[in-house]
Amino acid sequence: MITRRHKNLVQHDLAHFPSVVLLGPRQVGKTTLARALASEDPDALYLDLEDPSDAARLDNPGRYLDLHRSRLVIIDEVQRMPDLFGVLRGQIDARRRDGRTSGHFLLLGSASGALLRQSAQSLAGRVAYHELPGLDALETGPDLNRPWLRGGFPDSLTAASDDLSMRWRADFIRTYLERDLPQAGLRAPAVTLRRFWTMLAHRQTSIFNATELARSLGISVPAVNRYADTLVDLMLLRRMQPYLVNVGKRLIKTPKLLVRDSGVVHALLNLRSLEELLGHP
Template sequence: MIERNHKHRIGRSLEEAPAVVLLGPRQIGKTTLAREIASESPGSVYLDLEDPADAALLSDPGRYLDLHAGSLLILDEVQRVPGLFQVLRGRIDARRREGHRTRQFLLLGSASTTLLNQSAESLAGRALYYELPGLDATEVGGRRDALWVRGGFPDAFTAASDAGSGRWRLALIRTYLEREIALFATRLPAETLRRFWTMLAHRQGGLLNASALAQSLGVSSPTVSRYVDLLVNLMLVRRLQPYFANVGKRLIKTPKIYIRDSGIVHSLLGLRTLEDVLSHPVAGPSWEGFVVENLLSAAPFGTDAWFYRTRAGAEIDLLLAPPDQRLRAIEIKRSSAPRTSKGFEIATGDLDVTERFVVYPGNREFPLSARTLAIPLEALMERLAYPDFV
């Protein structure tokens, strides 16, 4: 079993709040991690609300919660019982009055927007929200390329072969298309969404052009926006927003779109091996998306992320503002001999940037200029992580 860095962060969050909401797509490892936490918390209780037997235990939720007062109660797929949040609120407040302020509930969910909307009012000021990403480059023992090709879903990464990993990912895609998405969009044809998802894979890291996608699919632009919203809600797609600054230049104001898991990108495009990926035009954009997800996985809680691009072509692939709010500019290169682009130099000159990095697939750090450092992905992840979160 791969030791997850995020276990310590989640444990810390449980010590700071009565409820922690753990978000993440299906099969990303939430349940495994929650069970590990449970094994270290004597008397804890785990319920899977997709299991009718477990869900039946909450037919009278107030009574059940009172029965297990004082224990850490872990509720999986909690978005399936939206009425539960009001009951949780009452029990949290009652226990607060008794002096119990932390480690009461760990709530797991696989639909971020849905779960946030359900819990926002009831658990306001009572819960911390934590998103569990896929496996990252610091967790896989130097197998960065394998992680890039197979993606961060644990079962996909640990498969016995590339072919086995590919079969697992195709099965996951089919599960989402045939089962999961129907829970949130009952009238959405699976084949249409499969085509849309594949189109996004071909356009990995590109600007969202809803009208072009709509024309290709034969639907309206608002329909495409709903498709994107759905995949963002399921934490399968990232919508990276542009950074706005008063720099006296015309700025791109359209978000960039990434399929968040590189393995899903490759499966949608029929790519199984590293050689397949490297020989395909998606290699550069796929590597960019992989780096973006890994860096955001390592960044401390509260980090803001954007890209920056002017209509004249000045661009920063990823602009990060951790809680100290000092901007870090990152250019992403799939080259063993990276150089900064002219557009990056211009863009970083436009903004008040504290540090400049070029992430590349090598293993050594070296200066590209007096202000810019070429750096391996794992090294930058370690720089970004605050020591007390590592």
């Protein structure tokens, strides 16, 4: 297993804040990192809200968490239970009164916008945010060709062959198109969403032009902006604002939209090997 340099950073945050929100797209390694932290703390409690049995434990969250007031509680996919944040505020305040000022909750989620809104409303002053990106050059070693081709998702990067890596990324894209994007409230045909995502990959580093994309896809400009906002929220795209000395101009100039992971870009463009990638215009 590749050691994540972010582990020490998250441990630092847990030592100084009552709760830490760990953000990142699916399969980037949030759960692996959280379990590695839990393995070093025998009293840590891990709950996955995609597991019905774990979700059922929080039917009465206040009573359940009261039973584990002295433990670090790790809650995965926490955005699935938005009402929980109000309960966590009370739990944090109760633990503070008991003399514990930090290391109460580690919250994991794959929808940054939803999590930030939910936590900001209830946990202001009680939470630190940490974004977990894909594996980078400091973690993968000196060979940069493999992570450039396969991207930074651990399962893609460490696959036994380029073909298996490509298959993993194709399945990853399909899962988002058929499950995660609809669950995020994006009601659109998967074919249209794939074309939109692929067009962004073709235009990587270009200025985002919603009107041109809408015309090419045969949809409205508000629909294009909604697609983009959802993919940014799910941490699959990065909205990069222009860097200008005048701060006001930074806010009004058109940003770029970047597909965050190079391996996803290459899967969308069907570039299966380093040779194909080097020959791509």
